[in-house]
Amino acid sequence: MVVTAPQGAGPTGTATDPAADGATVTAGVPAAQLRDPGAAPVVELRGIKKRFGETEVLHGVDLSVRQGEHVVVFGPSGSGKSTLLRSINLLERPDEGSVRVLGVEYGPAPCAPSERGSPMQLRRQVGMVFQQFHLFPHLTALDNVALGLRRAKRMPRPEAYRQAAAALASVGLLRWAAHFPAQLSGGQQQRVAIARAVSLDPKVMLFDEPTSALDPELVGEVLAAMRKLAESGMTMVIVTHELNFAREIGDFNVFMEQGAVVESGGRGFYDQCSSPRTKQFIGAVL
Amino acid sequence: MILASSAAFNWSVAWQYHGALLAGFGVAMECAALALVISVAVGLVVALGRMSRSPVRFLAALYINLFRGCPIIVSVLWVYFGLSLLLGINFSPLQAGVIALVLLYSAFISEIYRAALEAIHKGQREAGLAIGLHRFQVFLRVVLPQATRIAIPNIGSMFIGMIKDTSVLFTIGLGELIYVTQSAVSNTYQPFVLYTVAAGFYVVAAFILDFLFRLVERVLVKPAKGPLAEWLTGRQTRRAKAIADGVLPIG
Numbered sequence: 001m002v003v004t005a006p007q008g009a010g011p012t013g014t015a016t017d018p019a020a021d022g023a024t025v026t027a028g029v030p031a032a033q034l035r036d037p038g039a040a041p042v043v044e045l046r047g048i049k050k051r052f053g054e055t056e057v058l059h060g061v062d063l064s065v066r067q068g069e070h071v072v073v074f075g076p077s078g079s080g081k082s083t084l085l086r087s088i089n090l091l092e093r094p095d096e097g098s099v100r101v102l103g104v105e106y107g108p109a110p111c112a113p114s115e116r117g118s119p120m121q122l123r124r125q126v127g128m129v130f131q132q133f134h135l136f137p138h139l140t141a142l143d144n145v146a147l148g149l150r151r152a153k154r155m156p157r158p159e160a161y162r163q164a165a166a167a168l169a170s171v172g173l174l175r176w177a178a179h180f181p182a183q184l185s186g187g188q189q190q191r192v193a194i195a196r197a198v199s200l201d202p203k204v205m206l207f208d209e210p211t212s213a214l215d216p217e218l219v220g221e222v223l224a225a226m227r228k229l230a231e232s233g234m235t236m237v238i239v240t241h242e243l244n245f246a247r248e249i250g251d252f253n254v255f256m257e258q259g260a261v262v263e264s265g266g267r268g269f270y271d272q273c274s275s276p277r278t279k280q281f282i283g284a285v286l
Numbered sequence: 287m288i289l290a291s292s293a294a295f296n297w298s299v300a301w302q303y304h305g306a307l308l309a310g311f312g313v314a315m316e317c318a319a320l321a322l323v324i325s326v327a328v329g330l331v332v333a334l335g336r337m338s339r340s341p342v343r344f345l346a347a348l349y350i351n352l353f354r355g356c357p358i359i360v361s362v363l364w365v366y367f368g369l370s371l372l373l374g375i376n377f378s379p380l381q382a383g384v385i386a387l388v389l390l391y392s393a394f395i396s397e398i399y400r401a402a403l404e405a406i407h408k409g410q411r412e413a414g415l416a417i418g419l420h421r422f423q424v425f426l427r428v429v430l431p432q433a434t435r436i437a438i439p440n441i442g443s444m445f446i447g448m449i450k451d452t453s454v455l456f457t458i459g460l461g462e463l464i465y466v467t468q469s470a471v472s473n474t475y476q477p478f479v480l481y482t483v484a485a486g487f488y489v490v491a492a493f494i495l496d497f498l499f500r501l502v503e504r505v506l507v508k509p510a511k512g513p514l515a516e517w518l519t520g521r522q523t524r525r526a527k528a529i530a531d532g533v534l535p536i537g
Contacts, residue, residue, distance in 0.1 A: 089416060126416075178523045
């Protein structure tokens with residue numbers, strides 16, 4: 001069973017005027033830049049099913065992400081939210097379903113050969129930030145960011161270092177460019193990871209519980225970096241437990257449990273959701 | 287009856303033959319060094335074969351178990367007398383020695399590499415793929431540098447073992463240290479003196495190599511540990527530091 005919010009709908013499923021969504025914006029973070037119903041979504045997942053051995057963790061889930069939209073996916077452990085996120089850049093290969101990013105098909109669903117793309121092509125347009133950061137420990141912060149630019153984008157070295165330095169500066173860590181990950185705090189490492197993903201100029205950024213492995217004191221600096229990215233208009237899909245942050249930033253919010261979407265909605269979702277299970281979960285966290 | 291007194295031991299023969307002994311040791315080191323370089327390459331290939339999903343992994347496992355169980359003397363004689371007949375090539379004692387050592391030690395080194403590769407967190411590969419690197423680039427630039435760092439201490443121990451194993455190569459006529467020592471003993475009848483000196487060569491080599499491999503370990507750790515290691519790796523961080531301090535423009 002699948003529930004998705006139709007375009008322009010409010011949190012309770014009733015159709016509302018798209019412009020009205022803008023009225024509930026929390027100060028500082030603009031709503032999706034383009035709410036044109038005719039524009040093709042940046043990411044479109046249809047009927048995603050995934051099995052690990054005997055266990056089916058996703059039972060045919062749909063998700064649509066529009067240009068400039070910030071989508072938040074939340075829910076209890078084992079709900080399949082990380083698996084769904086990782087299906088977007090094919091770190092998990094769905095067993096069934098369609099994964100379309102910018103109009104190109106990458107999933108197992110049948111389509112014309114001209115519309116199909118390779119996983120590597122996909123990952124060069126989608127950036128990802130992991131819960132455990134996964135910085136490369138044998139490289140300095142600068143080299144961590146520059147590796148993708150030099151090897152994936154084939155940029156010449158001086159240009160790559162220039163862009164890498166700019167990316168580090170944008171997360172406020174230029175001073176630590178020569179440091180190795182072992183010399184950085186968790187929050188700094190995660191910000192370098194964000195710089196590493198963003199420097200490649202992706203069309204979509206994926207965040208898999210980016211603050212779950214951090215000390216509470218360090219969570220704020222990472223959220224600040226994400227907020228700054230959101231304000232610049234980046235399309236983002238975020239799996240997180242930080243529901244205060246999600247309430248602030250989420251244009252479209254999805255609550256998942258046991259491999260299916262329970263309920264979803266636009267801004268104001270956290271205060272106006274209808275399903276009792278959603279209310280229970282949000283009540284426990286917020 | 288020869289009494290174990292200093293009068294019976296003529297230590298001056300050690301000095302008398304020092305040139306020949308050194309040369310012999312040089313041959314042993316040359317053989318072991320060649321064998322090490324080739325074994326590390328072959329060992330890595332075999333490790334990857336063992337870890338692959340294709341039928342190659344059975345071949346790799348067979349090879350590893352065969353040669354881990356084989357004594358070096360058997361391996362040496364088999365290569366020099368057997369393999370050369372099979373292939374119709376006449377190996378020189380040095381060539382046969384290197385081949386025998388490579389066959390034996392690649393098996394051990396491949397297991398060392400396999401353990402090192404399996405120790406790398408899956409997330410490192412995922413992070414590499416997520417930034418758009420090709421699978422091969424992920425292996426070369428993300429996984430292999432980290433795995434090598436893990437494998438180096440064990441490879442160092444293997445190398446010391448390899449140097450000692452060159453001592454069986456006198457059986458096929460290689461002019462390494464034991465061969466020279468035997469020849470000197472037959473001329474001077476001073477086995478205790480000469481074999482003690484020979485042992486001394488191996489022990490000194492072990493100490494020096496231990497120091498060198500520990501230095502390599504400290505160089506590969508990020509950030510490098512110790513003043514010498516830091517000086518050697520300065521180049522990597524210097525450019526990043528220059529950029530960090532704003533000396534190089536960002537543009």
